[in-house]
Amino acid sequence: MHVLILGGTTEARRLAELLDGIPGLTLTSSLAGRVASPRLPPGRTRVGGFGGPEGLAAWLREHAVGALVDATHPFAGTISFNAARAAALAHVPLLALRRPGWVPVPGDRWHEARSLADAARALPALGRRVFLTTGRMGLAAFADLDDLWFLVRSVDAPEPPHPARMEVLLDRGPFTLDGERELLRRHRVDVVVTKDSGGAATAPKLTAAREAGLPVVVVRRPPAPEGVPVVPDPDSAAGWVREHLGRPPLAGH
Incomplete structure (x- = not known):
């Protein structure tokens, strides 16, 4: 199974680390290319856009992607909507990995x-x-x-x-x-x-x-696509991927 992570975040790198080395799993992380020297995750990497949702859908089909994880920055709104559209066009399951927002406390x-x-x-x-x-x-x-x-x-x-x-x-x-x-x-x-x-x-x-x-x-964060399942941390995202692989969860998760 080929998994594509739309990444560039700390959570995306951690997810790649959790999935790296799983037998039968090909892992690719896609980076937007806005940072000159990004911290590269394990597995394959690609840099740059896809050409909109149709271009991403074509990439998913061409590379036989079986699962797509949108682990981009919470303010990278365009790619999230493109991912939702592309996943629907290519009939690929999609998960959004989103760190929770901050909450004010007394004194703020x-x-x-x-x-x-x-x-x-x-x-x-x-x-x-x-x-x-x-x-x-x-x-x-x-x-x-x-x-x-x-x-x-x-x-x-x-x-x-x-x-x-x-x-x-x-x-x-x-x-x-x-x-x-x-x-x-x-x-x-x-x-x-x-x-x-x-x-x-x-x-x-x-x-x-x-x-x-x-x-x-x-x-405030921009609106997110409706209907896309969301998890708050890399461990949960890794569990979702392993479910699609038909593998048991990692020990302790």
């Missing part, structure tokens, strides 16, 4: 935003020194905020358009709570912007912001 000063543009509109009333952790792809939404200063953290260097007053911090999670506390203090940050990515790797910034009493603009 969260301001929900529907989009990056919505977050940008909210910023002038909340602070002047912004820690922007939404990645390098959406900086155009903040490019006109000339009165604000931005600390932008991303894996690769951003390209224009982006804010004029900006310092770039090239880094990759997971991040520590002590490190996030020091970053907020050293750069005199007074407001944080983040997508609701979920997971533990980048969550310490939320704790550090709460301790410092800072407002956090949280961009």
Whole structure:
């Protein structure tokens, strides 16, 4: 059986590790190619798009894929809808692996935003020194905020358009709570912007912001395709794949 993982996330790599070496299983992980030096999972890898849902469906048929796992980033909305359409066209079972979103706790000063543009509109009333952790792809939404200063953290260097007053911090999670506390203090940050990515790797910034009493603009996740089964962790996804292989679950799962 050939399994295709639409990946690029920590969960996708972990799923590939759990499935690697299973007899009778061919494993391919597909990466979008937006990061210059991605962490490659075990098994085969391919980089780049498929050409929409029809192109993905053709790839599934051509490579005799028997199961498809969408383990992309929670904000990679287009590929998730393409995967749902492609799986239906190619008659391939599809599972979505989605880490749970973050939940506010007492002391958090969260301001929900529907989009990056919505977050940008909210910023002038909340602070002047912004820690922007939404990645390098959406900086155009903040490019006109000339009165604000931005600390932008991303894996690769951003390209224009982006804010004029900006310092770039090239880094990759997971991040520590002590490190996030020091970053907020050293750069005199007074407001944080983040997508609701979920997971533990980048969550310490939320704790550090709460301790410092800072407002956090949280961009909500885009809608997900209806009718696609969803699991919250790689272990559950591996169990789903093994069921389709007709194999017993891994010990302890």
